[in-house]
Amino acid sequence: MKEVDRMQVLVSTLREWWVEAGNPKIQAVHLLVGALSGVDTKRLSIAFDTQKVGTFLDRANLVIEEIPFVAFCSSCQQEYQPEIGNRYCCPLCNHPLHEIRSGRELKIGEIECSTQEARGKSH
Ligand SMILES: [Zn+2]
Numbered sequence: 001m002k003e004v005d006r007m008q009v010l011v012s013t014l015r016e017w018w019v020e021a022g023n024p025k026i027q028a029v030h031l032l033v034g035a036l037s038g039v040d041t042k043r044l045s046i047a048f049d050t051q052k053v054g055t056f057l058d059r060a061n062l063v064i065e066e067i068p069f070v071a072f073c074s075s076c077q078q079e080y081q082p083e084i085g086n087r088y089c090c091p092l093c094n095h096p097l098h099e100i101r102s103g104r105e106l107k108i109g110e111i112e113c114s115t116q117e118a119r120g121k122s123h
Contacts, residue, residue: 002039003039003040003043003044003046003047004043004047004050004051006039006044006047006106007044007047007048007051008051010031010106010108011048011051011052011055011057013108014026014029014057014108014111015055015056017108017111018056021113023056024113024114024115025059025113025114026056026057026059026060026111026112026113027059027060027061027112027113027114028060028061028062028063028110028111028112029048029057029060029061029062029063029108029111029112030063030064030065030108030109030110030111030112031044031062031063031064031065031106031107031108031109032065032067032105032106032107032108032109033064033065033066033067033105033106034066034067034069034102034103034104034105034106035066035067035068035069035103036069036100036103036104037103037104037105037106039106041064041066044062044064045062045064048062049062065109067102067103067105068081068102068103069081069082069100069102069103070100070101070102070103071088071090071097071098071099071100071101072098072099072100072101073090073092073093073095073098074095074098074099075090075093075095076090076092076093076095078090078092079101080092082097
């Protein structure tokens with residue numbers, strides 16, 4: 001399951017951030033998942049719930065934000081949402097897919113922390 005591997009990378013990135021940020025209590029982690037990223041968001045959630053047990057993420061929830069697939073047509077100078085039935089061509093001029101603006105990302109977005117608890121613990 002590649003979602004497990006991807007999540008391990010994300011968790012180690014989060015851990016680095018968490019150490020630098022002074023060990024805050026993380027309540028929620030937002031993950032930006034592009035429609036073209038090729039990962040299964042359900043499997044990603046399961047991987048997170050499995051890997052967080054007993055770690056600094058124990059009480060954190062995973063919030064998945066799906067990013068739509070958006071392309072840019074250089075002929076029309078417009079963004080459009082490519083469709084597989086249309087072979088991702090521009091719906092206006094039929095120009096083949098040339099530039100992807102979003103949809104391939106798999107990255108950490110916002111991290112929600114409980115500042116009060118972190119403060120109480122560190123002092
Ligand atoms: Zn076009």
